[in-house]
Amino acid sequence: MKRFGVSLEDKVLFSFDKYVKDKGFSSRSQAIADLIKNELVKEQWTKNETVAGAVLFVYDHHKRDIVDKLTSLQHCFIKIIISTQHIHLDHNNCLEIIAVRGKAVDVKKLTERIKIVKGIKHISLSMSTIGKSIK
Amino acid sequence: MKRFGVSLEDKVLFSFDKYVKDKGFSSRSQAIADLIKNELVKEQWTKNETVAGAVLFVYDHHKRDIVDKLTSLQHCFIKIIISTQHIHLDHNNCLEIIAVRGKAVDVKKLTERIKIVKGIKHISLSMSTIGKSIK
């Protein structure tokens, strides 16, 4: 850990202290670290660094061929897929969560490819980090 | 399936057809369904309906007590947690993905609570759907 000084205008600091308390952070440092790390992770995605994240999608498994198509597709992206979690939401709907690690553009490409598979109801991409440079 | 007519200005339709082709959608209908479902899922989260999603976070498991804290916390939210996927990113870093189903506010509360656990490096919430009303 390194310690350094920060200057803030009185009113901003006052509002920030209220924010830190409201959110339940244990200190200004923790809240500032949270903001900084969020920003650094955004940059990692913008600059196409190696990232981690999850591709999450919902579909009806009765849709013809969809399970085959999704499986084949995932095999094409085997280098960036870590593992897949499959949840039976109800009789028809499946929620699948693919944990990924790789270049940001490849993860985005996988998302784009799944998005256009017929029968996909919703897809979202969760952008996180491998944690290294923000240890 | 229901079929209905849509009117669009010539230039918008021209640009949209280009978009449909560029993205790889198989038809205008598929691309429009994608936009509509995205919007409906956003509304489900805004209106605090029952939703599905994933809370994804990265942490260093060496951080004192963090595994215990995260486990206890998840037990408090047992009603909305479906299952958890744990990935060892490297010697220090863990990626954990909690699949959730429940009221949108409860999912957001879980995210807020994990966010302030000491040692969390990054957290993101992936907002999806149980798929019912958008079958």
Next chain:
Amino acid sequence: MKRFGVSLEDKVLFSFDKYVKDKGFSSRSQAIADLIKNELVKEQWTKNETVAGAVLFVYDHHKRDIVDKLTSLQHCFIKIIISTQHIHLDHNNCLEIIAVRGKAVDVKKLTERIKIVKGIKHISLSMSTIGKSIK
């Protein structure tokens, strides 16, 4: 101005210093203040405080009645509208920017109302601040 100490893990600080330099901030304090103020402004909008901002929209002024409708509508929201800037983008297209100050929900309501006026091509809401609590 108030000065206080912040603790950050070495690697985060290293990455952050790179970020500060890349973006052109003059100091860590300036970059941290930027992140904090952004977060505080987001909170002001979430908590429905008094905010400032701009509603920006593009339309074809040839569209029947659109100018009348937009003018009437703005008069209904006279309490939150400061002034309007009108730009002739080309022979057909107008860009109008309404500077607003008021409760966040009222600004959002104005945006929703303009969005559904026939002939509006695009609308976006810029969420800013009256600057008081973040002086």
Next chain:
Amino acid sequence: MKRFGVSLEDKVLFSFDKYVKDKGFSSRSQAIADLIKNELVKEQWTKNETVAGAVLFVYDHHKRDIVDKLTSLQHCFIKIIISTQHIHLDHNNCLEIIAVRGKAVDVKKLTERIKIVKGIKHISLSMSTIGKSIK
């Protein structure tokens, strides 16, 4: 105007009709056009096309040199700046809204440059369109 047929699953159409009514759109076509245009405008920004928008920022005009700096900076970007609207929020705070038209990257660069001027409290970029391809 062009008319074409769209197929949607029953439940999605049912939910969408509710959405169309709730939001106050006059027809499915209007709501679909709104979603499509939003998506096309996003693409225009991603693909660095010629766009329109607004850079909105708040500052304390008492801050030393800030007015000079902001003026000089705007002159460097004279090619993309259409006009500027200045609002006196209170004794100290100014809200300035620059209407812009130009390549998306240049507009973003202007935003980045203003963001780091000392004394800027908040800046936001409103991404819109020149309206041409989405007439």
